Amino acid sequence: MAFSLKNKDSNSKARVGSLVTKSGTVETPVFMPVCTKAVPKTLTTDNLKEMGFDMVVTNAYHLFLKPGHKAITEYGGLHSFMNWNNSILSDSGGFQVYSLSPTAKISDEGVKFKSFIDGSVNFISPELSIEIQQHLGSDIMMIFDDCPKPDSEYSRILESINRTKDWALRSKKFKKSESMLFGIVQGGIYEDLRKTSLEHMLEIEFDGYAIGGLGLGEGQSRTYEITEQICSMIPEDKPRYSMGIGKPEDIIKSVELGVDVFDCVVPTRNARNGTLYTKNGKINIKNSEFHMSDKLIDEDDANHPCSNYSLGYLRHLYTSKEMTALSLMTMNNLYFYKQLIESIKNSIKDGKFIEFKRAFLERYENETD
């Protein structure tokens, strides 16, 4: 299991790499569809296979609470449970225990929180998080991190990077499986703390390095500043993962700065809100211009997962509150992300990444979120 670079763009930090996990080889940059509860919302893992995805992200916190990590081991592991033979990266739950449990109590030992399902009191330590992820059989595990809001006070962020260092050590020490383990850089909006946190992680040594606490209200320009700073300090031969990033333009800009791995709820959540990504920009299916339109999302792509259904039909289903609309639109958005990633990789291989970026952002430049 290793990471190796295959192509480097000469005009940016963009690169194509090969991430070999116990389940297979993943070419990077890679976008991981979100399977928090062991399923891509509104779809099946078969749909992801058909679209060519080779890695998904799941969540230790959610699967710990339901159905339980031990139950999944007894079943035969998460790959078997969700019928997904390709790679799985699991988040440690560090982020979720706070964001989903407003009353969570954090100590150096770990986090005490109430289940968002039944209110029961639970406790996750760095060791338990790794145990959960080992039970799942994840290909890539994440250390348990202390993830406060990035614009918290300096003292709180300082505390979080020191605690994350301690938890990273304990996570690595506890790990018994052959899975890869990625460190997570915290530090909020404070440049010096980000630097220190990364130094902590590099000192401990991991199979890859993730930037945590991004996209949580710090502002887009800061996201890129932090991404650039961190990527420039991570050894070239290690994979870099921007957690929770992002919109199509965020992915392109992050790739330019050297990021390899992405996950984000944007394509799937936006689909459920009526937003479709198309090669000509974002559209909202509720817009009256699509009323009974017989146009397809992409007239030129016979392989498109919605090629049998027109925009007018999708709009009818969406405004009629038919679930089918959500499945088809989620499929479109994930397919769009997959094509985007393929185009990014091809443009890097062809030495044309910057041209690709420019052309793409031109189409998306007038978009707001």
Added chain:
Amino acid sequence: MAFSLKNKDSNSKARVGSLVTKSGTVETPVFMPVCTKAVPKTLTTDNLKEMGFDMVVTNAYHLFLKPGHKAITEYGGLHSFMNWNNSILSDSGGFQVYSLSPTAKISDEGVKFKSFIDGSVNFISPELSIEIQQHLGSDIMMIFDDCPKPDSEYSRILESINRTKDWALRSKKFKKSESMLFGIVQGGIYEDLRKTSLEHMLEIEFDGYAIGGLGLGEGQSRTYEITEQICSMIPEDKPRYSMGIGKPEDIIKSVELGVDVFDCVVPTRNARNGTLYTKNGKINIKNSEFHMSDKLIDEDDANHPCSNYSLGYLRHLYTSKEMTALSLMTMNNLYFYKQLIESIKNSIKDGKFIEFKRAFLERYENETD
């Protein structure tokens, strides 16, 4: 366009027929998945094609209100809108205008009702219902009928059969398209009125005859009594349609009495309530016996649409309120119905219908609804 008999069971009234519509040939008995709003709930019409269905039922009332029958004609017709090249039968809306609009006012002219979508006041006459169905481009249209609850007072049912006769005449007179038109027999629980209503329909002459007002609380034994009475009076060379019937056992018993065409929300609605039809009987996915079970719904059928997902996984998705559960379970139930219909047809062709019926009901005999 015509109906012809291919096989007759010598021990019952069961038969296999061939119904030729402008969109193709439909072998009967046939079960039509419900596409009220131009979609099978939680699925796509592609899913229905993959499962081998050749006819669906849709609804003039719903499509009149949204997106509107004229809009569908301008689009190119309902087949094109929902990307379904096989046959479509449309219900006239006679049943829906009452059941969905408690304040509907009925007169000899037609029915005035409030839209269940926006409360707007609308009026559907027999002529408008046919116009709507012609705009949709249905292969089989239904006359607009007066459909009170079957156990209404005798005088109300008498009024309804006379009004339905008048409306049937007006429907047939107004019809301009090449589509088939089926009459609907009313008469509630009153044997003499059912007989009179059927005589009305036979006198006017239709391409097929439907039994309306069944399964609305009259009781199961009465459903079969009425079905037997009506089927025995319809000429053998005409297709018979039991509207809204039914559960698997209802379909088998109705086929035995000579019914050819079925539609019912049971398989799809039950799926959304957690009920799965299996060859060994009905199961409820919420049942704890399926917790983390690695068994498949049908271990022996590699073509089963859920063959990649275990009962334990489906239960996890269902209890986690993931929409994917509803799609997969709907697929299972429709697949079950399709296999049931195929088995019924084969057993009739092989002269073994009664044996098939007995064996099937034995497995389902301890079931309650």
